[in-house]
Amino acid sequence: MPQPRAGQGKNLFQKVWDTHTVRTLPNGQIQLFIGLHLIHEVTSPQAFGMLRDLGLKVPYPKRTFATVDHIVPTDTRAEPFKDELAQGMINALRTACRDFGIEFFDIHSGKQGIVHVIGPELGLTQPGLTIACGDSHTSTHGAFGAIAFGIGTSQVRDVLATQCMALDPLKVRRVEVNGKLGLGVYAKDVILHIIRKLGVNGGTGYAYEFAGTLFDRFSMEERMTVCNMSIEGGARVGYVNPDATTFAYLKDRPYAPTGQAWDAAVARWASFASDPDAAYDDVVKIDAAEILPTVTWGINPGQAIFVDESVPSVATASAEQKASIAEALEYMKLKPGAPIKGTKVDVCFIGSCTNSRMSDLREVAKYVQGRRVAAGVKALVVPGSEQVRDQAVKEGLDKIFSAAGFEWRDAGCSMCLAMNPDKLVGDQLCASSSNRNFKGRQGSPTGRTLLMSPLMVAAAALTGAVADCREVFEVEAVGA
Amino acid sequence: MALAKITSVTGTAVVVPGDDIDTDRIIPARFMRCVTFDGLGQYAFYDVRFDPGTGKPLNHPLDRPEHKGASILISGNNFGCGSSREHAPQALQKFGIRAVVAGSFAEIFFGNCTTLGIPCVCVSDADRAKLAQAISANPALQVSVQLKTLRVEAGECSVPCTIKEGARQALGEGQWDAIGLLLDGAKAVSALEAKLPKISLVSLS
Ligand code: SF4
Numbered sequence: 001m002p003q004p005r006a007g008q009g010k011n012l013f014q015k016v017w018d019t020h021t022v023r024t025l026p027n028g029q030i031q032l033f034i035g036l037h038l039i040h041e042v043t044s045p046q047a048f049g050m051l052r053d054l055g056l057k058v059p060y061p062k063r064t065f066a067t068v069d070h071i072v073p074t075d076t077r078a079e080p081f082k083d084e085l086a087q088g089m090i091n092a093l094r095t096a097c098r099d100f101g102i103e104f105f106d107i108h109s110g111k112q113g114i115v116h117v118i119g120p121e122l123g124l125t126q127p128g129l130t131i132a133c134g135d136s137h138t139s140t141h142g143a144f145g146a147i148a149f150g151i152g153t154s155q156v157r158d159v160l161a162t163q164c165m166a167l168d169p170l171k172v173r174r175v176e177v178n179g180k181l182g183l184g185v186y187a188k189d190v191i192l193h194i195i196r197k198l199g200v201n202g203g204t205g206y207a208y209e210f211a212g213t214l215f216d217r218f219s220m221e222e223r224m225t226v227c228n229m230s231i232e233g234g235a236r237v238g239y240v241n242p243d244a245t246t247f248a249y250l251k252d253r254p255y256a257p258t259g260q261a262w263d264a265a266v267a268r269w270a271s272f273a274s275d276p277d278a279a280y281d282d283v284v285k286i287d288a289a290e291i292l293p294t295v296t297w298g299i300n301p302g303q304a305i306f307v308d309e310s311v312p313s314v315a316t317a318s319a320e321q322k323a324s325i326a327e328a329l330e331y332m333k334l335k336p337g338a339p340i341k342g343t344k345v346d347v348c349f350i351g352s353c354t355n356s357r358m359s360d361l362r363e364v365a366k367y368v369q370g371r372r373v374a375a376g377v378k379a380l381v382v383p384g385s386e387q388v389r390d391q392a393v394k395e396g397l398d399k400i401f402s403a404a405g406f407e408w409r410d411a412g413c414s415m416c417l418a419m420n421p422d423k424l425v426g427d428q429l430c431a432s433s434s435n436r437n438f439k440g441r442q443g444s445p446t447g448r449t450l451l452m453s454p455l456m457v458a459a460a461a462l463t464g465a466v467a468d469c470r471e472v473f474e475v476e477a478v479g480a
Numbered sequence: 481m482a483l484a485k486i487t488s489v490t491g492t493a494v495v496v497p498g499d500d501i502d503t504d505r506i507i508p509a510r511f512m513r514c515v516t517f518d519g520l521g522q523y524a525f526y527d528v529r530f531d532p533g534t535g536k537p538l539n540h541p542l543d544r545p546e547h548k549g550a551s552i553l554i555s556g557n558n559f560g561c562g563s564s565r566e567h568a569p570q571a572l573q574k575f576g577i578r579a580v581v582a583g584s585f586a587e588i589f590f591g592n593c594t595t596l597g598i599p600c601v602c603v604s605d606a607d608r609a610k611l612a613q614a615i616s617a618n619p620a621l622q623v624s625v626q627l628k629t630l631r632v633e634a635g636e637c638s639v640p641c642t643i644k645e646g647a648r649q650a651l652g653e654g655q656w657d658a659i660g661l662l663l664d665g666a667k668a669v670s671a672l673e674a675k676l677p678k679i680s681l682v683s684l685s
Binding site: 019020022023025026027029031033035036041045046048049050053054056059060062063088089091092093124126152153154157158161162163164165166255257265268 | 514515516517518566595655658659661662663665666668669670672673676677678679680
């Protein structure tokens with residue numbers, strides 16, 4: 001791959017932005033057309049209420065697709081749900097979609113799931129698109145070479161009513177990771193490492209272009225895992241340039257073009273990739289070989305260490321970090337200076353829009369087959385979508401998980417956050433493949449979260465404590 | 481669709497005294513799990529209107545019969561501080577409030593209100609006391625917030641008010657919400673939309 005030079009070429013962000021620019025508004029912002037709008041039950045019903053208040057219609061209903069993910073229970077999905085509010089939210093979305101002519105991938109449709117899992121698997125997420133969704137992890141869709149924004153409720157309304165948003169352009173930072181990952185090191189470790197290095201606010205004002213030989217070799221699911229957490233590094237948008245891997249993934253997906261239209265689409269998609277001489281506002285280079293299995297110890301995703309490192313202490317911290325480290329240590333109740341390895345866990349969660357796809361489940365199943373979850377540990381595997389669920393069942397993965405003592409659940413956000421019945425209790429410590437370790441994130445105000453890769457979660461589940469997946473499992477050649 | 485040009489708000493007023501009234505007070509967090517902002521009006525100021533223990537009404541100004549239907553809220557300094565939740569101005573608007581008069585406003589709350597077309601004007605402590613007196617003497621008095629002359633009028637009582645010039649202009653020109661600007665571009669949008677590939681089961685024809 002040619003080295004980027006500070007040249008005259010355009011990067012993908014600029015090309016997609018320009019293609020979708022409607023005009024410059026009187027207030028100086030850009031009116032940007034949104035090619036694909038995804039909605040779910042938490043942030044969108046209110047937007048429909050605003051639309052009704054203003055007497056507005058949805059002019060392009062075929063560019064919006066809905067599903068339900070945050071509030072659906074994953075143990076039983078019989079309606080009415082026990083939680084009346086949850087039932088109200090799903091009902092409101094059903095009504096709104098009917099009223100405004102929007103396609104809704106409802107539970108039991110076979111297509112329901114976490115919005116950031118189903119967009120790609122249905123082939124809705126395509127290169128060169130502008131995408132918006134009332135959810136901060138919309139950056140996931142950037143894995144396809146789309147510019148995907150997480151937005152607030154008023155902007156959801158704007159997109160419904162006008163298919164546009166008023167925005168200021170972002171700067172672009174190329175984050176180049178070259179080389180190969182070691183055994184037992186995964187895409188999740190890569191993004192945790194990038195956030196650790198660049199900071200949780202390091203991406204403010206930037207779109208991240210993830211590139212380099214590592215990303216060239218990454219599968220689409222690995223690219224999604226990384227782009228998913230761009231927002232945790234402060235970048236509103238993260239993307240990978242579309243290539244043969246992208247096109248192969250999209251081929252024959254339900255919403256992907258077919259026949260002659262397919263060839264035209266591929267040519268168009270390829271044209272959005274950053275030019276070899278594209279200019280960037282910043283370039284960061286990372287050597288893949290330096291990345292090891294990573295675990296968060298604190299209360300933001302940047303507070304991460306390699307699994308063989310020790311929990312930091314206030315005494316040895318730099319002056320500006322002392323306060324945040326002290327706050328995190330107090331909340332997490334971890335011993336400063338002690339190795340993170342061996343920290344007892346109560347709950348193990350494999351799921352969320354970061355790591356709930358087939359490749360995640362297959363990888364874990366391969367290693368937990370014939371083994372048992374440690375006594376006293378509650379372990380869950382929650383597929384990201386009904387399609388993932390069905391495929392996993394077809395491959396017999398559900399049986400492997402159940403036999404190993406994992407609870408096999410139905411599709412949804414589950415224990416990633418507190419809007420459905422899957423919650424931590426008290427100050428339980430959870431090894432989680434999700435993306436946020438904020439205070440109270442997993443449903444208990446004192447609950448504690450350690451973020452890590454799915455295989456690291458499995459290693460914790462089997463041993464009852466934070467463990468190095470490379471040691472617990474005799475890890476074969478995995479990763480890229 | 482052009483938005484209304486808001487140059488004045490007229491109606492009866494209600495005084496909710498106190499400084500630093502935060503958004504948690506305006507709409508308690510537990511009412512934020514909602515499917516629409518529509519129902520939020522009834523929860524405005526909920527925890528000071530109803531006894532948290534017994535649920536009995538506490539004869540809060542908002543619930544007094546003489547202030548039924550009031551559309552102008554008068555309060556203290558630093559109104560709307562705390563969390564940036566969009567639910568707070570939504571709750572006030574759904575309750576029926578169309579303008580807020582206070583000593584000063586928290587910035588994000590002010591911006592959120594402007595986006596909803598709710599003018600927030602600042603009036604000095606002494607002048608707000610005068611307004612309060614006039615309203616308490618005659619709760620049926622029509623109060624008018626005038627953005628052109630920058631005055632709040634209540635019968636005999638007329639006092640000066642201030643509002644950020646950008647917000648005053650946006651309200652007056654019917655551009656208080658980006659959606660107005662975005663809607664104005666509808667023609668350009670449909671021209672662009674026609675050129676871009678569709679997303680459907682039979683795509684890119
Ligand atoms: S899985 Fe978690 S982060 Fe992803 S959309 Fe659901 S709640 Fe949000």
